[in-house]
Amino acid sequence: MPTRLTRELAELRSRLLDMATIVAEQFTDAVDALLDHDVDRAERVVERDREVDRLELEVDESCQRIMARHQPVASDLRTLLTVEKINTDLERIGDHCRNVARNTVHVTEAPGILEPLRLREMSKTARRMLDEAKQAFLDQDAELARRIPELDDEVDRLHHENFQALVEYVQAHPEHAEVAAHLITASKAVERISDHAINIAQGVVFLIEGVDIRHASVQEQSTDNGSIAP
Numbered sequence: 699m700p701t702r703l704t705r706e707l708a709e710l711r712s713r714l715l716d717m718a719t720i721v722a723e724q725f726t727d728a729v730d731a732l733l734d735h736d737v738d739r740a741e742r743v744v745e746r747d748r749e750v751d752r753l754e755l756e757v758d759e760s761c762q763r764i765m766a767r768h769q770p771v772a773s774d775l776r777t778l779l780t781v782e783k784i785n786t787d788l789e790r791i792g793d794h795c796r797n798v799a800r801n802t803v804h805v806t807e808a809p810g811i812l813e814p815l816r817l818r819e820m821s822k823t824a825r826r827m828l829d830e831a832k833q834a835f836l837d838q839d840a841e842l843a844r845r846i847p848e849l850d851d852e853v854d855r856l857h858h859e860n861f862q863a864l865v866e867y868v869q870a871h872p873e874h875a876e877v878a879a880h881l882i883t884a885s886k887a888v889e890r891i892s893d894h895a896i897n898i899a900q901g902v903v904f905l906i907e908g909v910d911i912r913h914a915s916v917q918e919q920s921t922d923n924g925s926i927a928p
Contacts, residue, residue, distance in 0.1 A: 703768045707777055710760050711835075714781055714788070717753040718832045720746070721788050724795040725828065725891060729821040732802045732884060733812060740802035743795055750792035757785045780905040784835070787894040787901075791828070794887040794894075801880040808874040814863040817885060820856035823849055824888050827895035834899060840906040846899040853892040860885040 700708075724743055731740035761782050764770065770778060805812060827849050834843035864878040864885075903911050 703764070703770065703774060706760070706764050706768075707774060710757065710764065710781055711777075713753065713757055713760070714784060715832065715836060717750060717757065717785070717788050718828075718835075720750060720753070721791045721795065722825065722828055722832070724750070724792055725798075725821070725825055728795040728798040729817065729888070731799055732805060733818055735802065735806050737803050737806070740799035743799035747792050747796040750789055754785055754789040757781065761785075776905050776908060780901045783901045784898050787897045791891050791894045794891050797887045798884045801884045804877050804880040808871070808877040811864075811867055811871075811874060811877055811881065814867065815860050815881065815885070816856045817860060817881075817888065820853055820860065820885070821888050823852050823856070824892040824895065827853075827892050827899075831895045831898040831902065834902045835905075838902075838906055840903050843899040843902040843906075844911075847896045850892050850896055853889055857885050857889040 724746055727739055728743045730736065731743060761778050765778060768774075827846050830842055830846050833839065834846070861882060864882055868875045868878045897912075900910075900912050903909060
């Protein structure tokens with residue numbers, strides 16, 4: 699029969715997965731609103747961010763309560779530490795979705811400015827990273843989690859292309875420089891979402907293997923120099 703701690707951790711993971719689902723929906727809605735000039739949809743994304751903020755507080759409070767009540771160790775402790783980190787990343791992704799949505803109203807002021815951009819393609823890759831990070835957490839799949847950062851190069855490349863396209867657009871249409879600045883902010887927000895997806899994936903690896911892979915190259919160098927014991 700499951701212990702009380704086991705049940706509480708299961709409930710905590712379930713709440714975190716619910717939060718991940720909401721954030722992913724926010725992401726798609728925010729990008730679609732921006733690209734379709736749908737101001738009403740953008741406003742709904744902004745309003746829904748409150749739901750994400752509420753869930754973040756609930757997850758954080760649950761973690762603190764479990765820590766105080768059960769004083770977990772080993773894998774249970776890693777679960778709590780990982781959930782706390784993922785919780786923060788999901789809340790920040792929600793913030794970035796809100797920021798993307800808020801730029802929708804400005805795009806209507808410059809018809810044609812979206813045409814040279816690759817925001818939809820960039821967003822699909824970032825959304826794939828987010829979905830796979832969630833799946834890796836759900837399935838406890840460290841191998842999948844380790845593959846997710848490989849997709850980040852494409853997101854970074856597309857963000858750079860968007861930046862260059864907007865610079866060229868402003869050169870031809872200086873009257874729309876402010877709108878272009880808003881779109882650079884939106885593209886950067888999508889790029890940051892992919893970074894948070896990587897953080898989540900790295901948290902999954904830590905949860906499963908107890909290994910922190912955030913700065914693997916630094917750790918390897920330290921080991922080579924004898925700073926870290928094997």
